[in-house]
Amino acid sequence: MKQILDAILAGDSAAVGELPVPDHYRGITVHADESTMFEGLSTKEKDPRKSLHLEDVPTPELGPGEALVAVMASAINYNTVWTSIFEPVSTFAFLKRYGKLSPLTARHDLPYHVVGSDLAGVVLRTGPGVNAWKPGDEVVAHCLSVELESPDGHNDTMLDSEQRIWGFETNFGGLAELALVKSNQLMPKPEHLTWEEAASPGLVNSTAYRQLVSANGANMKQGDVVLVWGASGGLGSYATQFALNGGAIPVCVVSSPEKAEICRAMGAELIIDRSAEGYKFWSDEHTQDPKEWKRFGARIRDLTGGDDPDIVFEHPGRETFGASVYVARRGGTIVTCASTSGYMHEYDNRYLWMNLKRIIGSHFANYREAWEANRLIAKGMVHPTVSRVYPLEETAQAAYDVHRNLHQGKVAVLTLAPTEGLGISNPELRAAHEPQINRFRNR
Numbered sequence: 120m121k122q123i124l125d126a127i128l129a130g131d132s133a134a135v136g137e138l139p140v141p142d143h144y145r146g147i148t149v150h151a152d153e154s155t156m157f158e159g160l161s162t163k164e165k166d167p168r169k170s171l172h173l174e175d176v177p178t179p180e181l182g183p184g185e186a187l188v189a190v191m192a193s194a195i196n197y198n199t200v201w202t203s204i205f206e207p208v209s210t211f212a213f214l215k216r217y218g219k220l221s222p223l224t225a226r227h228d229l230p231y232h233v234v235g236s237d238l239a240g241v242v243l244r245t246g247p248g249v250n251a252w253k254p255g256d257e258v259v260a261h262c263l264s265v266e267l268e269s270p271d272g273h274n275d276t277m278l279d280s281e282q283r284i285w286g287f288e289t290n291f292g293g294l295a296e297l298a299l300v301k302s303n304q305l306m307p308k309p310e311h312l313t314w315e316e317a318a319s320p321g322l323v324n325s326t327a328y329r330q331l332v333s334a335n336g337a338n339m340k341q342g343d344v345v346l347v348w349g350a351s352g353g354l355g356s357y358a359t360q361f362a363l364n365g366g367a368i369p370v371c372v373v374s375s376p377e378k379a380e381i382c383r384a385m386g387a388e389l390i391i392d393r394s395a396e397g398y399k400f401w402s403d404e405h406t407q408d409p410k411e412w413k414r415f416g417a418r419i420r421d422l423t424g425g426d427d428p429d430i431v432f433e434h435p436g437r438e439t440f441g442a443s444v445y446v447a448r449r450g451g452t453i454v455t456c457a458s459t460s461g462y463m464h465e466y467d468n469r470y471l472w473m474n475l476k477r478i479i480g481s482h483f484a485n486y487r488e489a490w491e492a493n494r495l496i497a498k499g500m501v502h503p504t505v506s507r508v509y510p511l512e513e514t515a516q517a518a519y520d521v522h523r524n525l526h527q528g529k530v531a532v533l534t535l536a537p538t539e540g541l542g543i544s545n546p547e548l549r550a551a552h553e554p555q556i557n558r559f560r561n562r
């Protein structure tokens with residue numbers, strides 16, 4: 120591993136193709152025999168620091184259409200939190216099912232799961248049939264894994280019947296020194312970013328792009344009022360940038376003055392601090408309070424000069440969904456990709472059908488959407504939102520922070536990179552965007 124790292128650090132990434140591939144590497148894992156360790160605890164009490172391990176694992180065999188990548192940096196996504204607390208189900212169920220598909224996918228069905236759905240690094244080897252990428256290419260990887268053997272996915276690869284999220288529903292993820300990906304997950308690393316900055320947008324940036332911008336999602340247009348929940352968080356920090364970039368008007372919901380400040384630094388002007396304003400959409404565990412929906416809607420109108428949101432960018436789920444359906448404008452769209460606070464949503468359907476609103480389900484992004492989202496990063500039109508960087512040894516703490524909502528934007532992890540700040544190959548573009556890239560740092 121040292122030889123590989125030395126070559127990359129010396130700026131000779133192309134040399135890695137000649138160097139031997141290590142037969143083992145360090146990665147962050149969960150263990151199948153610990154899947155029940157948190158039984159009886161509430162979601163909040165489940166501690167990723169108890170279930171995530173850093174250990175040596177064997178390097179998987181490289182198959183057709185695949186690439187083995189030396190991972191310089193990765194990032195924490197909420198899916199690693201879900202994996203680490205074995206909710207809503209243990210990810211070993213995904214690995215088992217995937218393993219049944221073919222002798223090649225059987226490699227994924229192991230008693231350990233190397234997690235992580237983002238990476239920036241250097242291609243070490245490519246398998247048979249890979250022509251678009253070669254050893255030495257500096258890359259980031261999006262996390263869509265598809266087989267495309269059925270017709271379903273050929274208009275939109277997210278509709279493939281064997282669609283999976285790499286590093287969550289497959290093994291050999293990015294929170295490790297090496298990772299195994301399909302070559303059609305690879306995209307060029309943005310040249311002006313460090314390894315840790317380049318590794319951090321992938322999953323959330325692509326998801327927010329499909330959810331908000333793509334015709335497969337809310338198809339946002341100029342002037343749209345977009346209500347963004349968690350506007351300084353993983354998804355929300357990109358949704359806010361897309362709204363501002365695309366001439367829309369974000370209304371950013373956050374939970375502290377610091378987070379409000381971050382939204383202002385991104386250029387947003389309309390901000391709701393949900394904690395300070397004390398919205399309580401549920402009066403008890405089973406009953407929502409429509410008066411609170413109305414108070415929230417009135418506050419949005421107050422900020423926008425009377426407009427209701429054309430689009431509600433949803434992901435908190437059960438706690439907010441009733442309010443989201445209520446506040447969307449007549450004919451508006453509620454686009455959802457998650458249910459952080461619970462997936463059994465309740466809303467008053469009269470507000471949906473009588474006002475001709477639509478609910479759209481969205482999930483990650485196809486290769487084209489991920490590529491377009493990465494291109495905006497590479498051109499310096501959308502910026503990474505890294506607030507903190509952890510060494511690989513402290514990944515479990517990083518996941519704990521995200522689980523407890525102690526973070527801002529994205530939290531990155533150095534996997535092979537020995538320090539922060541390495542990997543920039545276009546200093547001029549960097550200099551042009553330095554202040555925007557650093558907006559989230561040390562917050």
Ligand SMILES: NC(=O)c1ccc[n+]([C@@H]2O[C@H](COP(=O)([O-])OP(=O)(O)OC[C@H]3O[C@@H](n4cnc5c(N)ncnc54)[C@H](OP(=O)(O)O)[C@@H]3O)[C@@H](O)[C@H]2O)c1
Binds near residue numbers: 198322354456459
């Ligand atoms: N389907 C997909 O492809 C996909 C992709 C990415 C993520 N996701 C899911 O989307 C969710 C968010 O991911 P993320 O990376 O953005 O996480 P994140 O970085 O933790 O940000 C989420 C933000 O949402 C806000 N929030 C959390 N609970 C809330 C609640 N009960 N009410 C109102 N706001 C709440 C918080 O912001 P404030 O405290 O500032 O309000 C939090 O910072 C997770 O469940 C994740 O698994 C799905």
